[in-house]
Amino acid sequence: MPLTADDARAIADAFHSAYEAIDRYLDDNWETISRSDYDTLNEAGKTLLRGSAAMRTEAVGLSIDQMADASAELQQVIGDAKESLARLETIGTVIRLAAGLVDLAKGILERNPGRIFNASREIVRTIADA
Amino acid sequence: MLQQKSILRIKVLSVLLACALSACTDLSAVREWSGTSLEATQFNEVVATYADTPERVAFYDKEKASFWETQSKERRAQAKALELQLSLVGDYMEALHVLSADGVTDYTEDVDQLTGSLKNTGLVPESTVGAAGNLATTLLNAATNAWRKGEVGRLIGEANAPLQKILAGELRSIVDEDFRGDLAIEAGFLDSYFKRLLRIGGGSETANAALNEWYVLRKQENARRIVAVDAYLRVLDKISEGHQKLYDNRNDLDAVQLVQDLFKLAKEIRKNVTELMKA
Numbered sequence: 001m002p003l004t005a006d007d008a009r010a011i012a013d014a015f016h017s018a019y020e021a022i023d024r025y026l027d028d029n030w031e032t033i034s035r036s037d038y039d040t041l042n043e044a045g046k047t048l049l050r051g052s053a054a055m056r057t058e059a060v061g062l063s064i065d066q067m068a069d070a071s072a073e074l075q076q077v078i079g080d081a082k083e084s085l086a087r088l089e090t091i092g093t094v095i096r097l098a099a100g101l102v103d104l105a106k107g108i109l110e111r112n113p114g115r116i117f118n119a120s121r122e123i124v125r126t127i128a129d130a
Numbered sequence: 131m132l133q134q135k136s137i138l139r140i141k142v143l144s145v146l147l148a149c150a151l152s153a154c155t156d157l158s159a160v161r162e163w164s165g166t167s168l169e170a171t172q173f174n175e176v177v178a179t180y181a182d183t184p185e186r187v188a189f190y191d192k193e194k195a196s197f198w199e200t201q202s203k204e205r206r207a208q209a210k211a212l213e214l215q216l217s218l219v220g221d222y223m224e225a226l227h228v229l230s231a232d233g234v235t236d237y238t239e240d241v242d243q244l245t246g247s248l249k250n251t252g253l254v255p256e257s258t259v260g261a262a263g264n265l266a267t268t269l270l271n272a273a274t275n276a277w278r279k280g281e282v283g284r285l286i287g288e289a290n291a292p293l294q295k296i297l298a299g300e301l302r303s304i305v306d307e308d309f310r311g312d313l314a315i316e317a318g319f320l321d322s323y324f325k326r327l328l329r330i331g332g333g334s335e336t337a338n339a340a341l342n343e344w345y346v347l348r349k350q351e352n353a354r355r356i357v358a359v360d361a362y363l364r365v366l367d368k369i370s371e372g373h374q375k376l377y378d379n380r381n382d383l384d385a386v387q388l389v390q391d392l393f394k395l396a397k398e399i400r401k402n403v404t405e406l407m408k409a
Contacts (some may be wrong), residue, residue, distance in 0.1 A: 081225030
């Protein structure tokens with residue numbers, strides 16, 4: 001079974017806890033143990049820290065892989081957003097083509113609230129469909 | 131008198147229509163929150179700190195230089211991927227920010243054409259042409275606002291699931307567990323190195339005092355990096371929380387409570403960014 005990011009984190013934590021146990025032992029006993037024993041334990045502690053660091057790197061790599069699908073999905077949304085923005089910038093052209101403003105102008109010329117309302121409703125529809 | 135009445139009627143109608151069309155949309159809170167979130171994602175020093183840990187630690191573990199070199203290479207590649215991930219979130223926030231901004235489109239040209247045509251007919255007094263121009267501008271802005279609101283709501287609906295997976299899922303775990311764990315490893319190497327030198331003795335009192343000072347200094351730097359991780363995590367949590375609120379209210383983006391919450395979150399994010407800059 002392949003290693004997951006959470007597995008790697010659990011191993012990293014376990015290595016680190018083991019290092020902490022050694023560190024506490026050295027704190028409590030450094031005055032009574034020999035220099036050679038101190039160095040052996042200190043070196044063991046560093047080996048555990050290296051193991052923990054390697055597992056952290058592993059966990060980050062696996063997490064990045066696990067984000068791939070979400071990233072692709074988010075990229076798609078960003079693409080959609082950019083299209084929306086581009087559409088927003090051309091709405092004026094769409095409105096011109098749909099002659100919404102012309103109708104509105106006619107409504108105003110005629111001082112006809114009904115026509116003004118209908119023309120503006122058409123503008124909204126044109127924008128919504130753009 | 132009749133002319134004044136017709137201008138007034140046009141003005142009243144324009145306001146009523148504008149409100150009816152746009153439901154008086156106000157996306158300023160969405161804009162403020164997304165703009166702040168965009169800025170916050172750019173403070174990615176914590177990623178650089180993680181990538182640089184092997185180099186910092188290698189000094190205290192010289193016998194294993196090749197191990198740290200390998201780690202360093204791997205982490206630099208990871209840092210690029212993480213920075214891309216954060217810039218992706220930033221790109222999304224930027225799109226949301228622009229789309230929710232007022233005045234993103236300029237209808238002056240369109241309205242000028244309308245008023246120009248009206249003026250050319252010679253049938254409408256100057257004052258009525260002006261009122262008609264105002265009406266057209268109001269309507270265009272209202273219609274665009276209504277459309278923007280719909281588009282912003284749609285985008286939020288589509289983005290929430292992947293964004294939460296990144297912000298509240300994997301990225302959060304990386305920052306909270308791995309970056310924090312990594313700094314604990316660095317602290318371990320500092321302890322191992324300095325305590326050993328201080329305990330084996332042999333140095334003069336002055337040398338030991340200097341050594342102790344370095345030890346304290348390095349530990350303080352390590353503690354500041356942890357403060358930065360805490361602040362960055364709060365930023366990620368607030369961006370995630372804000373987007374979830376947007377998602378829950380995507381059909382009512384100017385709801386009073388949502389607006390209040392978003393402005394509050396934006397303010398808190400700014401505060402966290404200041405903490406990040408100080409760390």
